Every structure is written in C-alpha cells, then in structure tokens.
C-alpha cells in the first residue's frame with residue numbers, strides 16, 4: 001500500500017457509530033446468553049474505530065531479534081511516583097540501567113523541575129555516561145522550554161531530544177482549543193527551533209525525536225500528516241539520527257489495532273528508510289506487552305518502556321517482560337537479565353513500589369508450583385533433563401530455566417493441601433536426600449494431605465521432614481535391637497495369629513542425614529500392607545527399623 005489515506009474502512013477515532021464488524025461473543029451459546037445485563041454505565045464510553053488494514057502483514061511475521069530498547073524509568077517512571085526519586089536513587093538506577101545494557105536512557109525532563117535538571121547536569125559533568133550510551137530528554141513543543149532544554153544538555157557528547165505535543169481529538173479541543181492546522185503549526189514551529197538549536201550546540205551530537213503524544217487517540221491520517229510534515233522539515237539524511245516515536249499515551253484499543261496502525265504508519269511515513277520508528281506503549285488495558293510485541297512485528301524498530309512497568313496510571317510497557325519473552329523464544333534479548341532478583345530489588349528500592357509476586361518472569365512466585373500435578377510434572381521434567389543431558393530446556397510448567405535469571409531450584413515446589421506425591425518426593429529428594437519409592441510416596445501423600453487439609457497453609461521442607469518422621473520413623477523398641485527381622489516376624493505371627501510378611505525391600509545406601517543407610521520395606525499383616533522406613537548408620541539396624549516402622553504403621557505391634 002502506498003497511499004497516505006487511511007484504508008477505506010478507517011474512520012476517525014471517537015465516532016459514535018458502532019463498528020460494523022462486532023463479534024457477538026457467545027451469542028449462540030445458551031449459558032452466555034443467560035447472563036443478565038449489568039448496571040454498569042457502559043453508555044458513557046465509545047468503542048474505537050478499527051483502522052481496517054485488509055492486507056496487514058504483521059500477523060504472519062515472527063520476531064527474530066531484539067528491538068532497540070530505551071528505558072524511560074528516570075523520566076516517565078519517575079514522573080509517576082508519589083515520592084519522586086532522590087539524586088542518589090536516580091544515580092543508582094542509571095548505573096543499573098547501564099549495567100543491564102541499555103544504550104538509550106531517557107534521563108528526565110530538564111524543564112520540569114530542578115531535580116530533573118540537576119540530574120542531567122550531573123550526567124554531563126560526572127563522566128558516568130559510557131561511550132556507547134546516549135541519554136535522552138523530553139521537552140514539550142514550547143520554544144522557551146526547548147531552548148532551556150538544549151542549554152541543559154551542554155557538555156554531553158551525545159543526547160536525544162524528544163519533542164512532543166498531544167495530537168488527539170480531545171486534547172486539540174479541550175487543551176489547545178486549536179484546529180488541526182494550528183496544532184500542525186505548533187509541531188512545525190517546535191521542530192524548526194529544535195533543528196536550529198541542534199545545529200548550534202557545540203560538542204554535542206544531538207539526535208531529534210518527534211512524538212505525537214496521544215497517537216492512539218488521534219485520527220491516523222492526522223498523526224501521519226503531522227509526522228510527515230516534521231520529517232519534511234528535518235529532511236533526515238542517512239547520517240542524521242532522526243526518530244519518530246508513536247506513543248500509546250493511553251492504551252485505547254486492543255493490541256491488534258495498535259499493530260495495524262503502526263504498520264500503516266510504517267508504510268506511509270516519508271524518509272522511512274532513514275529514520276528510527278519507535279513505540280512508547282502504556283498499559284491502561286493491561287495489554288501493553290501484547291501491543292508492543294505486535295507493533296514491533298508491524299515495523300517498529302525501538303521501544304520505550306520501564307523496568308517492571310512502572311509508570312503513569314497502570315504503567316509503561318514492561319521492558320523486562322518484553323525482553324524475557326524474546327529470551328524464552330531463543331532470541332538474545334540484548335539485556336543482561338541474569339540477576340533478575342537483584343534488578344528487581346534495586347528497582348523496588350528506587351521507586352519504592354513493590355513488584356508483584358506474580359509479575360511475569362520476575363515475581364517471587366512465578367517459578368513456584370503449589371499444585372500437585374504441576375509439581376509432579378516439574379519433578380519428572382527436571383529428572384529427565386538430568387538423565388538426558390539435553391541442552392534444550394523442556395520442563396513442563398517452567399517456560400525457562402530459573403537458573404538463567406539467577407534463581408535456584410529450591411523454591412520450585414512448595415507444599416500445600418493441593419500437593420501430591422510427586423511434589424513431596426521432589427522435596428524429600430532435593431532437600432533431604434531421600435529417594436522415596438513410589439509406595440512410600442503414595443502413603444506419605446495421604447498422610448500429608450490429611451494433615452494439610454486440617455491445618456491449611458504451607459509446609460516448609462523442615463516441617464515436611466518432621467511430618468515424615470512422625471509417620472515413618474517411630475522410635476524403635478530397644479528390645480528389638482539385635483534381632484533378625486525375619487525372626488521378629490515369625491514371633492509376631494505366633495503371638496497374634498496373623499500372617500506377617502515383608503513383601504518388598506528397597507535399600508538406599510547413602511541417604512542423608514549423616515550418610516546413613518535408608519531401607520524401605522513393604523510389610524503385610526493379614527490383608528493389609530504398609531510401607532515402613534528405617535534410617536541408620538548400620539545396614540542391619542536400618543532394615544530392622546524399616547520392618548518395625550511398617551508394623552507400627554499397620555498397628556501390628558501388640559505387646
């Protein structure tokens with residue numbers, strides 16, 4: 001498609017007519033139809049108008065490389081904090097971002113407050129900006145503020161200055177009270193001044209970036225008209241570093257619509273082969289990551305976002321999630337996320353906002369399973385991996401190897417009343433060195449399940465051991481010591497009149513604790529069977545204890 005007109009089906013955003021292609025979700029399903037209408041005032045809101053890009057290409061593409069990342073933690077992230085960052089926390093976060101490998105970092109809006117200004121000046125003077133890192137600053141399209149911003153940059157060898165103004169229908173009407181032509185003039189005046197000041201800033205290579213703020217609530221053809229007008233003015237050469245940044249200032253529609261609009265812009269922007277096309281997604285609908293991923297497939301080169309999605313309202317797009325999503329597909333994320341828990345702690349300290357325990361990839365609980373069948377599958381997957389030595393990670397329920405982000409396997413399985421034998425066996429093996437035979441696993445799971453149903457909560461590995469010991473390791477009657485197990489069984493049978501047998505014996509020579517020998521015996525008394533366990537430094541004692549344990553569990557020890 002070569003036209004700059006939006007496709008025939010596109011209508012300006014904000015039109016109140018319902019779109020023609022609504023999908024009646026569940027309309028033919030009886031139970032869906034039975035849901036009654038709510039009293040929510042949905043009439044106050046309008047549905048977006050789909051752009052309608054019939055020959056869209058992005059759905060058939062797959063990601064092959066990481067985009068150019070730009071962290072806006074120190075600007076958009078900071079601007080959203082109730083308690084903005086101190087100079088020390090800005091410095092700490094900047095150093096972290098550099099360590100992680102960000103090459104472009106928005107460091108503030110120098111005209112917004114003294115702290116932002118001072119931080120940019122600190123960067124210019126401190127020598128802390130590595131040669132391959134470019135700081136970015138943001139400035140509204142106001143001549144006085146642009147001039148002041150350029151002054152704040154002096155001394156920095158490189159910088160990106162992002163000039164922006166809102167273009168949405170509602171902001172044109174209520175904020176600027178201006179026509180489209182007047183808003184376009186505002187853009188051109190600011191763009192012209194930025195270019196002039198850029199060329200007069202000695203010692204600084206200044207890259208220009210234009211952002212039509214509220215792009216998602218702007219008619220696509222107007223957003224394109226303004227962007228192309230700015231580009232026509234800047235006339236980027238192959239050597240210039242010029243960028244267009246398309247923000248989902250407010251996430252206003254589903255991810256596929258954002259991608260359609262980005263693909264349409266990508267096809268119709270002038271000088272497209274000489275500029276970087278960036279995204280700045282927010283997360284109002286909770287789809288910031290999905291929207292960014294789709295829009296990258298649609299032609300964008302660069303993404304602005306924050307660590308763990310801190311930012312205005314529901315946040316900016318989370319760059320950790322985007323990068324980890326690529327990593328989990330076998331693509332180098334070009335960010336060093338190997339110490340994700342440390343990264344999270346620094347971000348939490350600087351922003352004073354906790355990262356949710358379910359946050360993708362980074363949350364405290366995201367590699368932990370409490371459900372029995374999941375625990376069983378994870379344990380089997382890890383064992384298969386040990387045995388096969390395959391370099392590929394294929395463990396059920398764990399999309400990546402937790403080691404890759406610095407977690408150990410200890411917290412993978414946690415015991416609750418939802419756990420089954422697989423999870424218990426995993427913890428008994430990894431935490432206590434006991435390889436429980438399947439029969440013992442089953443009996444332990446029954447016992448643990450009953451107790452956990454009564455007491456609720458979680459059973460940590462030490463408590464699990466205590467419960468195991470209570471059920472399977474009764475103190476052996478001293479009168480038994482030195483006896484032969486077979487002899488004990490014969491005597492017991494004579495005394496009780498019940499036939500007592502050992503059906504199965506499994507020995508584990510060097511179990512922990514204390515490198516003891518563990519013996520598991522399945523014992524039958526009459527028709528009933530139970531497993532018993534003996535752990536002792538001496539093999540014979542261990543075996544005798546196991547028989548004793550089995551009989552004890554059967555209630556067969558009388559007298």
Ligand SMILES: CC(=O)SCCNC(=O)CCNC(=O)[C@H](O)C(C)(C)COP(=O)(O)OP(=O)(O)OC[C@H]1O[C@@H](n2cnc3c(N)ncnc32)[C@H](O)[C@@H]1OP(=O)(O)O
Pocket residue numbers: 076079109111112113139140141142164165166175176213249
């Ligand atoms: C989506 C984003 O995150 S954009 C970044 C938002 N960040 C911030 O707002 C934090 C920093 N902002 C500030 O510190 C201040 O708003 C300043 C210093 C930029 C301006 O302060 P003030 O001059 O007192 O203006 P104030 O913010 O109250 O009002 C905005 C004015 O600028 C205009 N304006 C707002 N945004 C822009 C813009 N991007 N370009 C040009 N003009 C703009 C408004 O129309 C309004 O004009 P008016 O005074 O004629 O009504």
Ligand SMILES: CC(C)C(=O)C(=O)O
Pocket residue numbers: 076138164211213214245247248249250280282
């Ligand atoms: C100014 C732009 C990039 C922005 O922060 C936004 O639109 O959210």
